[in-house]
Amino acid sequence: MGTTWSVRFHARARMDLHALHDAVQARLDRVVAQMSTWEPDSDISRFNRADADTWFPLPDDFTAVLAAALDIAARSDGAFDPTVSPLVAAWGFGAHADARERPTDMALAQARARVGWEQLSFDPGAHRVFQRGGVTLDLSAIAKGYGVDLVASLLRQRGIESALVEVGGELYGYGHKTDGQPWRVLVESSPDEEADSEGLEPRVLRLEGVAVATSGDRWHAYEHDGTRYSHTIDPRTGVPVHDVAAAVTVVAETAMHADAWATALTVMGIDAGLAHASKLGLAARFLERTPEGLVERTTAAFERHLDT
Template identity: 85%
Template structure:
């Protein structure tokens, strides 16, 4: 635990911070509260909420609820915990609105290309292995009963919510902080953020848009972008975070569930601003899969706030929707 001060012992530090680890990454909370706040108690509460997300939705944990579903016998209806059901419902909504660019059943393809908790050997899978993986992928084949909060294991279905669960983790922490009477906070889990309320100086939280710093440094005219977060979330996806090279070929973690192969011309970074971190997280992945041209057109048509960094021979080029521009700090 990195928190070392209590609110009552640090009157000169109006914005306080907590830190921890979850989902193979880190989390942080910066907050301002008018009332006294025991940082140790609050830290433990935040960690407990995030541990619950892991226990429900981590494919790296063999005893998690998602792992038990993935192992369930064909024909079994599995009742899901509330958080799991909420995230699956949101994932299926984004799958439909993205025309399958986002797919919570993508796990067999992720593993086939050498990524994830159950990664196969790195490199291009055989045509047979790829065909077998593709047969097990398809969000439309998933039978989900949101009213009863249960999902049917048809046989061979393996869910993977890693492209949305971190965002959901941010949201549950925000809910906890609001319940605890925290007036303003900036919550981050593995790069996904949500900010609300005003800092002691009356200003909203401001964050630099996460992107590709090494490449940006070589791109003339590409200015840093700062977002105002006051009741909104932001998430960024791109190929610099998860990729590998094998036999001279670079393979991106961004796999198109519609084709079964990694996206060739993936954007350097795709940033999405949304009402919840869960939505921002999922849409950042979906738009990355679509690619810069199709992704930008799709985001604009849906009124999504999205920014794309496209690689060109002249360097990085920014493309942003009108909705995204409205969130930029003046």
């Protein structure tokens, strides 16, 4: 996934840590083997180049993630779309990126014609998806979170009653530490900008059987001809998001859902995203850029997870 992972936990004495490490790595390798667009032999890469008018068989993990992705696509009114890959590439991002410049109108139109989650034929019961021709899936905004959930599940299966799992900044915590306290984590955001924002205090979350993920434009963006382009592409318009928050953080029961919703709310923009999150009862925090510096806006559900 092009990132690191770590696990902190409390376990019985004499546990074979080398075996546990290998088991964790194997779970994450499984996600990469199925859902990495950077790996030419992964299941998702093979689907993306499969023959037209064919059903493609999916392994269990891939099926579960695609089902969740399509559910969130529907609930976000298309702000999250697992078929967005052609647009991401057209704007110069992702595994198959074109030049980092504004695409021509023709290239953009061709990319948009291949995007649309509602056009995807998916049969979760039979673990298969239909390749109608030219469909390219990208689960980068949800698969990493699923990897976190897989690791947490593994730890529970091994009898570990308290752990904090982190993959590329996305976290899931459960149980309590030896002092009886829950796992506490600092909300990831935009540190360089926060340092210049008076009155914006660090936020600490309690992770008691929940996950947290953050999305924003400081990680992947570029400038061309004086215009800044974010890697967050709105599938509904075909262009990078303009009203992008400095950071959007979501707390959810699974890292998979936190991961995907952080992206979806970023795509919606600050006002629409905050309204949508409040409507659905999502725990979300937005950092808005203003002339006076960063301003925090949160939903009521997010406030309940803060360590006060």
